[in-house]
Amino acid sequence: MVTLYSTHCSSSSKAAASNSSIGFYNYHNNLPISSRKFGSQKISLTPICNAIRMQDVACVLFLNKRSFYEPRVSRKQRPYLPKVEVRFAYTLPSPNLTCGITLGAVVAPPSKIENKTPLKKLKDGILSVRPPEEQKDTFDFDSNKDKSTVSITVVGASGDLAKKKIFPALFALYYEGFLPEHFTIFGYARSKMTDTELRNMVSKTLTCRIDKRENCGEKMEEFLERCFYHSGQYDSQENFAELDKRLKEHEAGRFPNRLFYLSIPPNIFINAVRCASLSASSAHGWTRVIVEKPFGRDCESSAALTRSLKQYLKEDQIFRIDHYLGKELVENLSVLRFSNLIFEPLWSRQYIRNVQFIFSEDFGTEGRGGYFDHYGIIRDIMQNHLLQILALFAMETPVSLDAEDIRNEKVKVLRSMRPLQLDDVVVGQYKSHTKGGTTYSGYTDDKTVPKDSLTPTFAAAALFIDNARWDGVPFLMKAGKALHTRSAEIRVQFRHVPGNLYNKNFGSYLDQATNELVIRVQPDEAIYLKINNKVPGLGMRLDASNLNLLYSARYSKEIPDAYERLLLDAIEGERRLFIRSDELDAAWSLFTPVLKELEQKKIVPENYPYGSRGPIGAHYLAARYKVRWGDLA
Numbered sequence: 001m002v003t004l005y006s007t008h009c010s011s012s013s014k015a016a017a018s019n020s021s022i023g024f025y026n027y028h029n030n031l032p033i034s035s036r037k038f039g040s041q042k043i044s045l046t047p048i049c050n051a052i053r054m055q056d057v058a059c060v061l062f063l064n065k066r067s068f069y070e071p072r073v074s075r076k077q078r079p080y081l082p083k084v085e086v087r088f089a090y091t092l093p094s095p096n097l098t099c100g101i102t103l104g105a106v107v108a109p110p111s112k113i114e115n116k117t118p119l120k121k122l123k124d125g126i127l128s129v130r131p132p133e134e135q136k137d138t139f140d141f142d143s144n145k146d147k148s149t150v151s152i153t154v155v156g157a158s159g160d161l162a163k164k165k166i167f168p169a170l171f172a173l174y175y176e177g178f179l180p181e182h183f184t185i186f187g188y189a190r191s192k193m194t195d196t197e198l199r200n201m202v203s204k205t206l207t208c209r210i211d212k213r214e215n216c217g218e219k220m221e222e223f224l225e226r227c228f229y230h231s232g233q234y235d236s237q238e239n240f241a242e243l244d245k246r247l248k249e250h251e252a253g254r255f256p257n258r259l260f261y262l263s264i265p266p267n268i269f270i271n272a273v274r275c276a277s278l279s280a281s282s283a284h285g286w287t288r289v290i291v292e293k294p295f296g297r298d299c300e301s302s303a304a305l306t307r308s309l310k311q312y313l314k315e316d317q318i319f320r321i322d323h324y325l326g327k328e329l330v331e332n333l334s335v336l337r338f339s340n341l342i343f344e345p346l347w348s349r350q351y352i353r354n355v356q357f358i359f360s361e362d363f364g365t366e367g368r369g370g371y372f373d374h375y376g377i378i379r380d381i382m383q384n385h386l387l388q389i390l391a392l393f394a395m396e397t398p399v400s401l402d403a404e405d406i407r408n409e410k411v412k413v414l415r416s417m418r419p420l421q422l423d424d425v426v427v428g429q430y431k432s433h434t435k436g437g438t439t440y441s442g443y444t445d446d447k448t449v450p451k452d453s454l455t456p457t458f459a460a461a462a463l464f465i466d467n468a469r470w471d472g473v474p475f476l477m478k479a480g481k482a483l484h485t486r487s488a489e490i491r492v493q494f495r496h497v498p499g500n501l502y503n504k505n506f507g508s509y510l511d512q513a514t515n516e517l518v519i520r521v522q523p524d525e526a527i528y529l530k531i532n533n534k535v536p537g538l539g540m541r542l543d544a545s546n547l548n549l550l551y552s553a554r555y556s557k558e559i560p561d562a563y564e565r566l567l568l569d570a571i572e573g574e575r576r577l578f579i580r581s582d583e584l585d586a587a588w589s590l591f592t593p594v595l596k597e598l599e600q601k602k603i604v605p606e607n608y609p610y611g612s613r614g615p616i617g618a619h620y621l622a623a624r625y626k627v628r629w630g631d632l633a
């Protein structure tokens with residue numbers, strides 16, 4: 001049952017409101033339940049809403065026959081949440097009319113919600129950013145109420161990320177039935193391509209899951225038929241208006257929602273957003289924009305980017321992607337911690353000695369040297385991926401799983417952290433190395449990288465959270481390219497057991513006898529806990545063994561790629577895994593001073609051979625805090 005408990009709507013203009021009405025629709029079948037016309041300056045909708053008690057309600061507000069607003073039954077109503085509050089407040093594009101509606105919902109039995117198709121979850125109402133005067137078309141909601149559509153435009157479709165990640169993720173969602181019934185995918189870039197050429201390009205990177213090969217070819221054909229291409233400049237409103245025209249042809253009178261994925265270099269983000277929002281945003285439905293990193297390269301440039309984006313978009317239209325937040329084990333971090341009694345009580349300085357976030361790749365910056373040299377590993381990996389994981393790891397219990405509640409807690413952690421000090425950073429750069437007759441090029445051997453580049457391809461750092469829970473606990477980060485292995489892990493090293501009866505069995509290896517919880521994000525996703533155990537036999541010999549939850553052994557389902565989850569969330573309007581602007585500001589504040597110092601002082605990175613374990617300085621840094629890197633134990 002859903003109970004709407006508080007709504008209000010006020011207008012400062014009689015004329016603007018004279019043709020207006022509010023309608024309630026059954027969420028499941030979109031049939032009208034009730035509607036009310038209003039033309040007065042002020043209208044209280046509370047009595048209407050209180051009178052309506054039913055399974056699920058969708059509510060659409062019409063102003064001068066335009067529909068602006070559709071509250072959703074969102075993923076907040078997943079089974080683990082027995083009670084949901086949905087709040088909406090927004091400004092209508094009309095300058096003299098504002099309206100806010102607050103809904104409080106008590107949710108229907110969870111199974112019903114879960115059984116919904118994703119399309120039915122698509123009930124978020126984001127206003128178009130297009131100026132009102134450009135919203136010429138009116139939408140006849142009565143005859144189209146059961147028909148909405150999502151148009152996904154991949155801006156920069158000819159690029160590496162689009163081919164490698166975005167199109168395959170969209171196909172996986174399609175294959176699994178997660179895309180809405182009506183959807184269209186457009187590639188947009190400057191390269192000249194026909195629809196068929198785009199389809200050929202995309203088809204080369206599509207794969208079916210190992211566990212689901214049924215009708216794979218057929219599904220690919222169906223998917224590709226819904227992919228189109230439009231060639232245009234990123235700074236041309238005219239070209240985006242042409243795209244708009246083509247999108248409209250495919251939307252064919254359906255309720256149009258539009259998602260733009262900016263898969264382009266950052267220097268053209270703003271032009272593309274300006275043109276897309278002014279010439280190709282949805283007139284009636286929502287318009288959302290996924291923005292890829294890098295979100296600036298320091299506090300100032302990031303704030304400037306946010307300011308520019310907000311000239312054309314509202315914060316809730318901006319989906320800043322950090323694909324590490326979409327990884328299965330990062331998503332599981334909160335589940336592990338907040339739904340297992342054995343972990344949460346241990347999650348503090350009292351029991352945890354240090355936490356390590358380790359990222360390594362066994363390949364260099366090949367092909368991306370130009371981009372990388374401008375950013376370096378601290379900006380590329382630490383300031384975003386590792387810091388986001390740290391914030392999730394260390395945050396206090398959020399009030400709910402609502403996006404804002406989670407992001408509020410993450411911001412608090414970031415704001416409680418000390419900006420990184422130069423003394424607490426070690427930087428490195430890989431050099432060429434020959435192994436087994438093969439020579440692996442060094443970073444500066446790349447033609448797109450200046451020979452005298454000081455850009456770090458490796459960094460280790462010690463960070464601290466100055467709050468009651470984490471006071472004095474080192475949070476160590478290590479990230480590097482061209483190392484000996486590819487992996488991403490979170491390692492939680494616990495304190496010694498006080499007065500351990502078995503200390504003598506460990507001899508001088510007391511450190512190695514502490515418990516360690518490892519969350520292996522990739523590859524071979526796993527969670528394991530290192531415990532001390534008696535080696536079977538008549539003696540009393542102890543060893544460290546793992547209680548091991550290896551995903552591939554436990555779950556037969558293939559783990560979805562991070563981009564699948566994030567794209568689906570963006571389509572559904574779920575913001576939990578996207579970065580809010582204040583989180584971003586807080587993240588940059590931690591790293592900007594040290595990044596500037598490294599550059600101003602021209603700190604020379606320590607060399608390490610391609611394929612090695614990185615510079616020795618990382619060990620000294622850890623040792624300063626009496627820590628051993630867990631991945632080396």
Ligand SMILES: NC(=O)C1=CN([C@@H]2O[C@H](COP(=O)(O)OP(=O)(O)OC[C@H]3O[C@@H](n4cnc5c(N)ncnc54)[C@H](OP(=O)(O)O)[C@@H]3O)[C@@H](O)[C@H]2O)C=CC1
Nearest residue numbers: 156158159160161162189190191263264265266292293294
């Ligand atoms: N590739 C990756 O693994 C990752 C990428 N990212 C981010 O995603 C975004 C896209 O990355 P990626 O696909 O690698 O980028 P690309 O360099 O491949 O660029 C994407 C497309 O943008 C256009 N483009 C490239 N350079 C310029 C330019 N100087 N001026 C105008 N247009 C240009 C090209 O299309 P055309 O010429 O046809 O217009 C190109 O195909 C970037 O912001 C990147 O930082 C983030 C994480 C990982």
Ligand SMILES: O=C1O[C@H](COP(=O)(O)O)[C@@H](O)[C@H](O)[C@H]1O
Nearest residue numbers: 293323361380381385488522562
């Ligand atoms: O954002 C980035 O991530 C990739 C690593 O992503 P993964 O999912 O393959 O682990 C990294 O290679 C790239 O430099 C960086 O920009």
